[in-house]
Amino acid sequence: MKTRLVMLGAGALVVALFLARHWLPGTPAEAAPPKGDGSVVVQTAVAKRADVPVYLDGLGSVQAFYTAKITARVDGQLQDVAFKEGHTVHKGDVLARIDPRTYQAALDQARAALTKDTAQLGNARRDLERYHTLAPSNLASKQQIDTQTALVAQLEAQLQADHAAIDNAQTQLDYTRITSPIEGRTGIRLVDPGNNLHASDATGIVVVTQVQPISVIFTLPEENVATVNSALASGPVTVAALSRDGHTELDRGTLALVDNQIDTTTGTVKLKATFPNAHNALWPGEFVNARVLVKTQRGALTIPASALQRGADGTFTYLVKADSTVEARSIKTDGESGDIAVVHDGLAEGDRVVTSNQYRLQPGSHVKPSARVPGAAQPNAVAQATP
Secondary structure, three states: OHHHHHHHHHHHHHHHHHHHHHHOOOOOOOOOOOOOOOOEEEOEEEOEEEEEEEEEEEEEEEEEEEEEEEOOOOOEEEEEEOOOOOOEEOOOOEEEEEOOHHHHHHHHHHHHHHHHHHHHHHHHHHHHHHHHHHHHHOOOOHHHHHHHHHHHHHHHHHHHHHHHHHHHHHHHHHOOEEEOOOOEEEOOOOOOOOOEEOOOOOOOOEEEEEEEEEEEEEEEEHHHHHHHHHHHHOOOOEEEEEOOOOOOEEEEEEEEEEEEEEEOOOOEEEEEEEEOOOOOOOOOOOEEEEEEEEEEEEEEEEEOHHHOEEEOOEEEEEEEOOOOEEEEEEOEEEEEEOOEEEEEEOOOOOOEEEOOOHHHOOOOOEEEEOOOOOOOOOOOOOEEEOO
């Protein structure tokens, strides 16, 4: 019993010392860490003026500038294929040859007929001259002269027909030598030498597509038609072709036309742009994003798009005041794209806005800018035009 009492007393003493160390004033216990000042660490940016290009974005596909399906225009056996698949050919280059012997024989026959009729015409004209010489002596009747005159006219007409027959035969012979009508790139060969071709065949021999330059067909909402037409009226309109992710510019060209009607089912209009495609970055059938430069806003007031917030009353931003507190300032924008927004009303040049940690803020909150302060709008930034 005495031992148990001693142990209980020792335990009570230890507990008393522990409580005295941590709770009684003036004890050498570790001090509690000081509390912060309640400021929210944020990143900020200054509203600045810059020249901002305004773009319209549409989705489209690449199409060859010209496409030609090379087919036979006369019947015959394919003797030779003179192109290599996937290679560039020029206008007038020989692509294939058809057996020309039948058509060469037809041409020779037409030429022979011309020679025969030319000789007959010469003889008829000499006879007519003789009749005219004998007529004053009544050695040739008027009927003979009229008949011979008609024969000369008939043979002259026959010569014209012979010339037409020669031209036709020459054309048919030329069709046995199949050439490229455009400069472009050949596709996969569709028929092999030795096969019989017919003018009625729909398959063709090869398809040639012109890819330098090349076209992009894309669509925009109908409400943008007036904006695009206004830009076209001011001069050439630049169009950039971007990859599907919108980050890589494939080529830069000009807007060729706006389609003459709006698709009533989708409320969109088609546009066509032409690109030089010097490096073959665009390929027929490829899907791309088209970005049309419709205007440039000179000296526009800009802030980073990350500063924009949207609430029940519209768009606003947190404005940093001189006392390091924030105010929820309602603003009006002329558009945004990527990392920039153009402010139309609500801010002045030099105003500082919050670009991060807005979810922790409310009007009157104290803020402390972080060491890394992102820059405001860059001169080469872009803005998406609003309808």
